[in-house]
Amino acid sequence: MNDQPRTMTPVGSAASAIAAGRDAAVAALASAGEAGTPVRFVGAGTKLGWGVPVSDPEVTEIRTEGLDRLLEHNEGDLTAIVEAGLPLAEAQRAFADADQELLLDPPDSDGAATIGGVIAAGDSGPLRTRYGGPRDLVLGVQVGLSDGSVARAGGKVIKNVAGYDLSKLFTGSLGSLGLILELSLRLHPKPPATATAAGGTTDPSVLAAAALELAKAPLEARCLDLRFGGGDGALLARFGGAAPRSGAEAAARVMKRAGLQTSVVDSDDEIWERQREGQRSLAGTALRVSTLPSRFGDLLSAAQRLGARVVARTGLGLAWVVLEDRSAAEAAEAVGELRRQLSPAPCTVLEAPAAVRSLIDPWALPAPGPLALMQRVKDRFDPAGVCRPSLS
Amino acid sequence: MELLDELRRIAGAEHLLTHHQQLRTYESDGLLQYAASPRAVVLPGSADEVRKVVGACHAAGVPWVARGAGSGLSGGALPVEEGILIALTRMRRILDVNLDDARVTVEPGVTNIEVSNAVAPTHTYPPDPSSQIVCSIGGNVAENSGGAHCFKYGFTSNYVTGLEVVLPDGELLWLGGEELDPAGLDLTGAFVGSEGTLGVATKAILRVIPAPEAVRTLVAFFSSPTHAGEVVSGIVSQGIVPAAIEMMDNLSIQAAEGATGAGYPTDAGAALVVEVDGREDECEERFDVIVALCEEAEADSIRVAADEAERGVIWKTRKAAFAAMGRISPNYFVQDSVIPRTKLAEVLGQIDDLASEHELRVANVFHAGDGNLHPLVLYDASVEGEPERAEELAGLIVKACVEAGGSITGEHGVGVDKKRYMPDQFAEPDLAAFQRLRCAFDPDGLANPGKVMPTPRLCGEVPGPYRRHPLEEAGLAERM
Numbered sequence: 093m094n095d096q097p098r099t100m101t102p103v104g105s106a107a108s109a110i111a112a113g114r115d116a117a118v119a120a121l122a123s124a125g126e127a128g129t130p131v132r133f134v135g136a137g138t139k140l141g142w143g144v145p146v147s148d149p150e151v152t153e154i155r156t157e158g159l160d161r162l163l164e165h166n167e168g169d170l171t172a173i174v175e176a177g178l179p180l181a182e183a184q185r186a187f188a189d190a191d192q193e194l195l196l197d198p199p200d201s202d203g204a205a206t207i208g209g210v211i212a213a214g215d216s217g218p219l220r221t222r223y224g225g226p227r228d229l230v231l232g233v234q235v236g237l238s239d240g241s242v243a244r245a246g247g248k249v250i251k252n253v254a255g256y257d258l259s260k261l262f263t264g265s266l267g268s269l270g271l272i273l274e275l276s277l278r279l280h281p282k283p284p285a286t287a288t289a290a291g292g293t294t295d296p297s298v299l300a301a302a303a304l305e306l307a308k309a310p311l312e313a314r315c316l317d318l319r320f321g322g323g324d325g326a327l328l329a330r331f332g333g334a335a336p337r338s339g340a341e342a343a344a345r346v347m348k349r350a351g352l353q354t355s356v357v358d359s360d361d362e363i364w365e366r367q368r369e370g371q372r373s374l375a376g377t378a379l380r381v382s383t384l385p386s387r388f389g390d391l392l393s394a395a396q397r398l399g400a401r402v403v404a405r406t407g408l409g410l411a412w413v414v415l416e417d418r419s420a421a422e423a424a425e426a427v428g429e430l431r432r433q434l435s436p437a438p439c440t441v442l443e444a445p446a447a448v449r450s451l452i453d454p455w456a457l458p459a460p461g462p463l464a465l466m467q468r469v470k471d472r473f474d475p476a477g478v479c480r481p482s483l484s
Numbered sequence: 485m486e487l488l489d490e491l492r493r494i495a496g497a498e499h500l501l502t503h504h505q506q507l508r509t510y511e512s513d514g515l516l517q518y519a520a521s522p523r524a525v526v527l528p529g530s531a532d533e534v535r536k537v538v539g540a541c542h543a544a545g546v547p548w549v550a551r552g553a554g555s556g557l558s559g560g561a562l563p564v565e566e567g568i569l570i571a572l573t574r575m576r577r578i579l580d581v582n583l584d585d586a587r588v589t590v591e592p593g594v595t596n597i598e599v600s601n602a603v604a605p606t607h608t609y610p611p612d613p614s615s616q617i618v619c620s621i622g623g624n625v626a627e628n629s630g631g632a633h634c635f636k637y638g639f640t641s642n643y644v645t646g647l648e649v650v651l652p653d654g655e656l657l658w659l660g661g662e663e664l665d666p667a668g669l670d671l672t673g674a675f676v677g678s679e680g681t682l683g684v685a686t687k688a689i690l691r692v693i694p695a696p697e698a699v700r701t702l703v704a705f706f707s708s709p710t711h712a713g714e715v716v717s718g719i720v721s722q723g724i725v726p727a728a729i730e731m732m733d734n735l736s737i738q739a740a741e742g743a744t745g746a747g748y749p750t751d752a753g754a755a756l757v758v759e760v761d762g763r764e765d766e767c768e769e770r771f772d773v774i775v776a777l778c779e780e781a782e783a784d785s786i787r788v789a790a791d792e793a794e795r796g797v798i799w800k801t802r803k804a805a806f807a808a809m810g811r812i813s814p815n816y817f818v819q820d821s822v823i824p825r826t827k828l829a830e831v832l833g834q835i836d837d838l839a840s841e842h843e844l845r846v847a848n849v850f851h852a853g854d855g856n857l858h859p860l861v862l863y864d865a866s867v868e869g870e871p872e873r874a875e876e877l878a879g880l881i882v883k884a885c886v887e888a889g890g891s892i893t894g895e896h897g898v899g900v901d902k903k904r905y906m907p908d909q910f911a912e913p914d915l916a917a918f919q920r921l922r923c924a925f926d927p928d929g930l931a932n933p934g935k936v937m938p939t940p941r942l943c944g945e946v947p948g949p950y951r952r953h954p955l956e957e958a959g960l961a962e963r964m
Binding site: 243383407470 | 582583584585586587606627628630634635638639641642651655657658659661662663664665666667668669670671673674676677678694695696697717720721723724725762763765766769770822823824825826851854855856889890891892893894895896897898902906909910911913914915916917918920921922923924925936
């Protein structure tokens with residue numbers, strides 16, 4: 093596996109690094125909790141720059157490298173239990189052997205991202221459209237906390253309301269509450285074939301209107317995306333299941349009526365790989381925008397004015413906006429402009445060069461009430477205040 | 485007393501019930517084995533009134549329980565003696581329907597079916613508990629309600645994007661909103677299914693979906709649940725995700741047939757209801773595969789719903805099964821355990837053995853796709869010793885399901901009824917982790933106390949000096 097973190101943000105060196113499996117990770121977290129020194133949880137290190145990086149020189153880095161087993165794959169139950177450090181790509185290969193998949197396909201070009209890291213970061217890809225995001229696929233968690241305790245919530249059955257849903261609490265928590273050790277996951281059947289309808293236009297308002305129309309059609313698309321940049325855009329609808337081609341053709345008819353130039357593609361892997369990678373930027377600034385489908389018109393016109401490129405889940409209202417080829421000051425100005433234009437939609441900076449990062453706040457902070465409640469939750473789960481303390 | 489005067493001022497005299505005759509209506513929820521009389525019932529008419537009511541209870545140190553339609557099956561809305569019951573049935577406005585963004589904003593007293601009706605015919609709200617005509621969204625949020633169609637579509641928590649809530653200290657705030665993935669911790673996800681112990685929801689933003697183009701439904705009859713189970717395995721291994729797969733055993737068929745007269749063979753060992761929905765062509769193709777699987781598993785007969793009316797009969801018969809049990813037994817306990825689907829035959833065998841040992845009958849109605857069993861332990865309360873034997877049997881069934889890798893509850897909630905089984909499923913550090921969340925929201929333990937957790941627990945101060953809790957001073961609880 094790739095051991096070069098791909099993050100563009102310097103995250104500082106660690107005073108010590110622990111990578112020796114579950115017991116060592118739990119013990120390291122407990123002793124950091126006792127000493128009151130900060131910790132940083134690292135899977136493959138692909139998203140260490142997200143949010144406010146933990147850069148304290150005293151930080152203890154707890155790596156999940158030794159925690160990478162596929163513990164159970166219950167094919168008949170469509171469930172699996174994995175250790176947090178298992179690379180997502182490796183797990184998907186095992187699931188695919190049984191014609192199953194975890195409906196989680198965040199950008200992961202080098203196949204290094206770990207399942208624990210993806211869940212902790214709440215990252216997702218085009219597959220989110222059909223059966224929900226990471227929060228909807230996690231059936232149970234086992235976590236290590238800074239007071240040395242190890243706790244489970246949820247279970248390994250797909251329906252379960254016993255106890256609080258701590259799985260959702262830890263999903264997307266960016267390591268601020270504790271370390272995810274193990275995850276129980278819901279799987280789905282993997283379709284034998286797929287087909288994609290693509291509809292192109294250079295007019296962002298036509299694209300946004302078509303996206304809204306298609307999202308309302310009862311077609312059950314596997315993925316529903318758009319992309320826009322450099323004056324050119326496309327609406328994309330992917331189908332799997334028993335009759336993918338007819339689904340794609342039905343979507344193409346909706347697109348055509350909405351004024352798009354359409355085509356239907358059977359070998360569509362490359363199209364969707366490009367959508368995934370469009371959520372990242374190697375040298376530029378990448379933001380995640382949580383908005384609503386009806387506001388994609390505003391989003392695309394803002395992107396056009398700012399010379400940004402956009403990838404979006406049109407049925408969900410989620411978009412990734414990438415700003416490249418500009419100075420740090422210009423990038424920071426563009427981030428501010430986007431936030432003003434799309435308010436109140438949270439625009440979170442995921443990746444940015446250090447120079448840009450120094451000029452902006454990466455977070456779209458919640459209102460004071462919810463923020464204070466989040467802090468109270470953190471204080472209970474991490475009483476020592478050592479897990480991602482800079483978030484607080 | 486002072487608190488009641490204040491509640492009267494907040495909600496209006498006509499919306500504060502204190503007479504014991506009036507309180508009787510609110511003594512139990514859908515699980516009638518438990519009853520308790522609150523000091524008063526208050527019916528606030530707005531989020532602002534809820535905020536003031538909860539704030540007044542907090543100031544007075546009086547516990548409270550929120551209640552929707554009261555159709556829950558775990559005693560989750562059972563009042564606390566000497567506490568206040570906050571009934572949300574007056575708050576039943578649909579505030580916004582936004583079909584472009586597939587969002588609906590409602591007050592908690594709106595019923596489940598009213599949400600689907602508000603977005604029909606183009607859209608639908610998938611969670612569909614059997615009680616959907618009466619149960620309220622506030623209760624659905626508290627219990628993370630499921631229903632027959634959640635194998636494909638998921639549960640309430642998959643459809644709630646935002647909640648306006650009143651915290652137990654009276655603070656009113658929003659968790660999440662219309663958008664997905666708001667910044668910070670997913671407190672919306674943590675709140676859904678918290679059974680009224682973290683606060684009370686005063687508005688909910690729900691995601692709806694485009695209504696499927698086509699729906700096909702069949703019911704097939706088999707000599708035994710094992711044969712029907714083979715069809716379920718076949719469907720899953722073909723990579724088909726039906727909208728619903730429901731099974732009824734012989735006793736349930738008898739009871740339901742008596743209630744609806746659908747013409748089901750009362751000697752059948754099992755009935756399997758399968759529904760597929762989606763695009764017309766895809767739906768047809770899958771349905772044909774399912775019919776073939778039923779034939780392969782030696783179905784005695786297969787009835788395909790020819791139209792919406794026939795489909796309605798199939799669902800009415802399935803959803804009537806609980807209520808119809810009165811026809812074959814004077815009393816019953818309903819359980820809600822979940823097992824990994826592949827353990828179905830094994831666990832059903834165990835249940836049969838346990839039932840014979842206890843000389844009692846157990847009817848089974850279950851969501852076969854996701855392994856959510858609803859064993860109904862039948863008994864006669866007028867026969868000495870039978871209620872105790874039935875309760876013991878129900879408990880052993882729950883434990884057998886947990887041992888098979890399952891859960892004590894799939895959709896009814898823990899409430900007061902299943903809290904004693906929590907230690908079977910969760911170890912002490914797990915329960916302590918639940919308590920951490922609870923203490924972050926409700927450090928004084930005033931919101932629906934005595935539910936979910938197996939034993940009363942108090943919250944330590946974090947951070948800060950130790951402070952004795954009023955309950956602790958009264959000797960009613962010990963600090964963990």
